[in-house]
Amino acid sequence: MGIIxxxxxxxxxxxxxxxxxxxxxxxxxxxPIYADETGAVPGESFVIGxxxxxxxxxxxxxFGVEPRGIERVPEDERTDKTLAKAGTMWLSANMVVSSFAxxxxxxxxxxxxxxxxxxxxxxxxxxxxxxxxxxxxxxPVFGLRQMILSRFxxxxxxxxxxxxxxILACVGWSSVNVIVGAQLLHAVNHNVPGYAxxxxxxxxTFLVTLFGYKVVHYYEFYSWIPSFIVFLIVLGxxxxxxxxVNIPMGVGRSETGSVLSFASxxxxxxxxxxxxxxxYTVYQPHTVSKVKxxxxxxxxxxxxxxxxxxxxxxVATAMTFDPENGGPTNRYAIGYxxxxxxxxxxxxxxxxxxxxxxxxLIVLALSIIANNCPNIYSVxxxxxxxxxxxxxxxxxxxxxxxxxxxxxxxxxxHFETILENFMLVIGYWLAIYEGIALPEHFLFKRGFSGxxxxxxxxxxxxxxxxxxxxxxxxxxxxAVMGMAQVWFVGPIGRHIGEAPFGGDIGFPLxxxxxxxxxxxxxxxxxxxxxx
Numbered sequence: 337m338g339i340i341x342x343x344x345x346x347x348x349x350x351x352x353x354x355x356x357x358x359x360x361x362x363x364x365x366x367x368p369i370y371a372d373e374t375g376a377v378p379g380e381s382f383v384i385g386x387x388x389x390x391x392x393x394x395x396x397x398x399f400g401v402e403p404r405g406i407e408r409v410p411e412d413e414r415t416d417k418t419l420a421k422a423g424t425m426w427l428s429a430n431m432v433v434s435s436f437a438x439x440x441x442x443x444x445x446x447x448x449x450x451x452x453x454x455x456x457x458x459x460x461x462x463x464x465x466x467x468x469x470x471x472x473x474x475x476p477v478f479g480l481r482q483m484i485l486s487r488f489x490x491x492x493x494x495x496x497x498x499x500x501x502x503i504l505a506c507v508g509w510s511s512v513n514v515i516v517g518a519q520l521l522h523a524v525n526h527n528v529p530g531y532a533x534x535x536x537x538x539x540x541t542f543l544v545t546l547f548g549y550k551v552v553h554y555y556e557f558y559s560w561i562p563s564f565i566v567f568l569i570v571l572g573x574x575x576x577x578x579x580x581v582n583i584p585m586g587v588g589r590s591e592t593g594s595v596l597s598f599a600s601x602x603x604x605x606x607x608x609x610x611x612x613x614x615x616y617t618v619y620q621p622h623t624v625s626k627v628k629x630x631x632x633x634x635x636x637x638x639x640x641x642x643x644x645x646x647x648x649x650x651v652a653t654a655m656t657f658d659p660e661n662g663g664p665t666n667r668y669a670i671g672y673x674x675x676x677x678x679x680x681x682x683x684x685x686x687x688x689x690x691x692x693x694x695x696x697l698i699v700l701a702l703s704i705i706a707n708n709c710p711n712i713y714s715v716x717x718x719x720x721x722x723x724x725x726x727x728x729x730x731x732x733x734x735x736x737x738x739x740x741x742x743x744x745x746x747x748x749x750h751f752e753t754i755l756e757n758f759m760l761v762i763g764y765w766l767a768i769y770e771g772i773a774l775p776e777h778f779l780f781k782r783g784f785s786g787x788x789x790x791x792x793x794x795x796x797x798x799x800x801x802x803x804x805x806x807x808x809x810x811x812x813x814x815a816v817m818g819m820a821q822v823w824f825v826g827p828i829g830r831h832i833g834e835a836p837f838g839g840d841i842g843f844p845l846x847x848x849x850x851x852x853x854x855x856x857x858x859x860x861x862x863x864x865x866x867x
Contacts, residue, residue: 396728440648471485520700569685800867817845
């Protein structure tokens with residue numbers, strides 16, 4: 337015997353299984369169709385029975401571990417009425433050194449001026465966070481996780497492809513992030529090897545995500561505060577140094593290509609939470625205001641992204657400053673070259689603050705926990721979408737943690753750059769996801785009332801997914817045509833900026849190719865299959 341079977345049965349079916357080939361019950365009431373409780377799974381269902389699955393769930397529940405995975409949350413269990421959590425979730429996840437590093441790329445990689453980089457950060461973040469805010473409103477409405485909601489866009493089988501991309505993104509970015517955190521710890525104390533820093537951060541992240549939704553929200557509700565204080569200290573120390581350089585804006589094709597490529601990095605980071613958005617609002621009642629959920633999410637995203645990325649941009653300008661006018665290269669450039677972002681921050685904090693500056697760098701290293709919590713909590717949900725194994729969420733969380741540790745420990749010394757470049761390449765999938773999901777919602781579902789939410793476990797009632805799969809392939813084509821990455825520069829991207837670097841327009845082309853093809857294909861598909 338093993339963990340192979342769910343013990344619960346709600347209205348004759350398992351929530352991770354499909355309906356039998358009989359007519360699905362519809363609830364006739366005055367409630368909107370998306371408030372239909374069909375398919376919702378009570379929390380007590382997870383601990384009923386004598387199977388190994390039920391016994392593990394009962395044991396875990398004694399310690400307050402969330403038993404629920406991808407199953408729909410019933411209305412009477414949606415007791416999270418603190419809308420501020422929709423904001424603080426992302427406030428902490430983005431008030432981190434990874435966001436700071438995105439801003440620094442404008443100088444270290446793309447060689448932009450201060451004003452043009454600042455404007456790119458402002459407007460691209462406003463665009464990138466909009467899908468995250470929008471899909472966050474789906475959680476309270478339907479009580480379903482983002483990948484399960486995606487069945488209504490990609491179908492029962494098509495969503496498994498999307499789940500694989502989401503798993504790669506969650507595990508990959510967790511690996512990149514934890515390497516950055518370990519580098520910061522190593523910059524403070526060279527006796528701390530990279531693998532030790534990785535294990536420290538990964539273990540702390542697992543401890544938070546193990547207990548589930550409530551503990552993740554509780555941690556994220558407060559963890560932004562020490563990070564924000566340290567970033568204010570960075571701001572004060574750097575301002576006092578007088579080393580800021582107002583680099584002038586460039587002109588010509590080279591400037592165009594650099595702005596577009598930097599915009600791609602900023603957009604990919606901002607919109608990266610789209611595939612997880614509804615996971616962190618599913619315990620809110622369906623009666624909460626969608627406008628307020630959107631607004632809180634927007635505030636929780638825009639403030640840390642603008643603040644940390646602008647600060648990273650400003651500090652990075654010091655790498656172009658030569659204090660002796662023709663003398664040795666400055667310490668900021670040397671610090672960045674030797675220890676990346678950790679070295680740059682160390683040059684800001686260590687000279688004026690000494691050991692307290694080292695303490696500040698440790699706080700920023702541990703901020704990676706808040707950044708990785710959404711990735712590791714949600715990767716377990718995406719893994720559940722792939723099959724019908726009755727493996728509890730927290731076991732998948734543990735497996736996901738082991739996998740990204742196994743990637744990041746050798747990656748710390750051998751292939752960090754390769755890993756980061758790979759993650760930048762697969763990031764285009766988010767634009768494709770949005771290019772399919774948004775037309776489906778607005779044009780074919782015509783808003784929230786167009787969902788028959790009880791269908792989420794029924795492959796034969798969900799969209800076939802043929803149109804979405806083909807449109808996804810078109811989106812990949814658009815991304816390849818427009819990308820400008822270290823490994824490959826697309827034929828369209830090559831003509832945007834100066835050769836051989838070009839300019840990255842992979843995100844807009846991926847979105848355009850996917851959305852336009854999907855609208856045509858989905859029209860045919862819906863006419864043929866009627867769903």
